[in-house]
Amino acid sequence: MAILVFGGMGHVGSWIAHDLLEAGEEVVIFDLGARGLAGRGLDYLEPYADRLSFEDVDILDTHTLFERMRAWEGRIDAVIFGVAVIAGPTFRLRPFRNIQVNTVGMINVLEMCRILGVPKFVNLSSGAVYGTASGGQTEETPAVASDLYGATKIANETLASQYGNTYDIDVRHARLYFVYGPGKLPSTMHVLYQAMFGPLQGLSDVAAASGGDQGLDWTHVRDTAQGVVHLLRAPAEVARGEAFNISCGVSTPHQTIVDTVTDLLGRDSGMTLGAGRFFERGAPLDIAKSVQGLGFAPRFTDIRDGLADYHDWLKSVGQAG
Ligand SMILES: NC(=O)c1ccc[n+]([C@@H]2O[C@H](COP(=O)([O-])OP(=O)(O)OC[C@H]3O[C@@H](n4cnc5c(N)ncnc54)[C@H](O)[C@@H]3O)[C@@H](O)[C@H]2O)c1
Known part of the structure; x- marks a missing residue:
């Protein structure tokens, strides 16, 4: 059985892949241009190459995405979704493309999860869902977008949760911050x-x-990855359908x-x-919910x-x- 890490060539995804591999899991990285480790600067994945596979997939190319996910049918424990155009000054320069990647791309992957019967989906969301709210935001703080990136993250949480409810997928959201x-x-x-x-x-x-x-709230990537893996592992009664702040x-x-x-x-x-x-x-x-509920310890x-x-x-x- 394998865990599929979408965006696993990226910063957060590669450390999530690392931590899962270190714990003995089989990992498949789905990412643009994911063909192996050579020349990618992901030295920390090299010791685990024998349990790591790569699928070079653009999540907006639904045909290739479906073909490559179907190749793992019946062997997928969970999907971790970490593909995104991340927040920053350039997000607003290509809004249509970036919203397609973040939100349409996530729906493409979720739809494949529905068709293939994938039981668990961890959505890498963001503290951007709180917009400009001042510090100390808890998971109960209203989600009010203050930019397009934040809007994609709120949309994704809503869509993924409803996919979970409608099609019996265990969906969980990790709200990351400034990695x-x-x-x-x-x-x-x-x-x-x-x-x-x-x-x-x-x-x-x-x-x-x-x-x-x-x-x-600058967060070391090893802590970010640790928190996401705790969320993945948490029992359904704690984590199913829930969002957790995962930051320093x-x-x-x-x-x-x-x-x-x-x-x-x-x-x-x-x-x-x-x-x-x-x-x-x-x-x-405010990370109290993750610390108490997931055992997260940055x-x-x-x-x-x-x-x-x-x-x-x-x-x-x-x-x-
Ligand atoms: N980095 C942060 O500070 C931060 C903060 C909050 C939330 N997040 C979220 O965490 C997740 C991971 O962020 P990151 O910092 O690792 O980003 P990253 O840019 O390092 O990684 C994103 C990955 O997505 C891949 N990707 C982009 N478009 C794609 C496509 N069309 N098809 C397939 N793959 C594609 C990229 O190749 C890249 O490897 C994202 O969802 C991001 O929004 C990150």
Whole structure:
């Protein structure tokens, strides 16, 4: 039996795949261009290559998606859905395409789950469902989108839950928040991420126009993955049809991240953060429901530990500054 990780070549999905493989599971990564690990920078998956398969699928190509999922019929324990165009300043530049990927794409996968009788579906959602609500958002805080990305996440939760109710699929939602860490090169991310984490990779003199007066609930990717795996494993009476906040649970000022990186490296990399907020989001999420209900226990609640771990990974792949 296998667990299908959609978006498993991505940041969060690859660490979910890692944790499942480490626990002895068979994993199939469904992703655009998923043909193997060569040249993908996912060194942490290499020890498990014998239990890891790849399906190169565009989730908007329903014919290929159906063919490739049908190849696993009768052997699918669960689907973890982590394909998305993620939040950021560029989401609004291609709204139609991005909404297709996030929401139509998810429905395509859910429809295949219905047809093939897949029993469990974990939807990677986001704290973006809370829009601009201020910090301390619980799962009871009203879902009010404040941007298109957030709207796709609210739509997905609603659609997936109703698929679950209508077709007897055990659907669960993980509301993730501001992920950083191993597996992602800062240079590939938006300007705020580069200005905060970039020196760990050797970047310098990046100026983010805003974000200096904000703190967010930056979550180390290993904690994000741990939380999702706990959600996958939780008994149905706890988790079926439910949403769980999965984040660090601590809001760290962005300037503190810049300063801590400077301290860790022993040099100033010339990063500057302009005044104001970069993301119209509140932080931190309230993670009590995940801690108490799922046994979720984030390890990197001190940003310094998370940054040091990120730097160690960058060193290990020859990308450290
Ligand atoms: N990264 C964060 O800070 C964050 C925060 C909240 C929620 N999330 C959610 O977590 C999930 C994973 O995010 P991530 O940070 O790992 O993103 P990511 O961009 O690293 O990974 C997304 C993956 O989706 C794949 N993909 C995109 N379009 C596709 C298509 N048409 N067909 C098949 N695959 C396609 C990409 O190739 C990529 O591997 C997403 O649902 C995201 O919205 C992430």
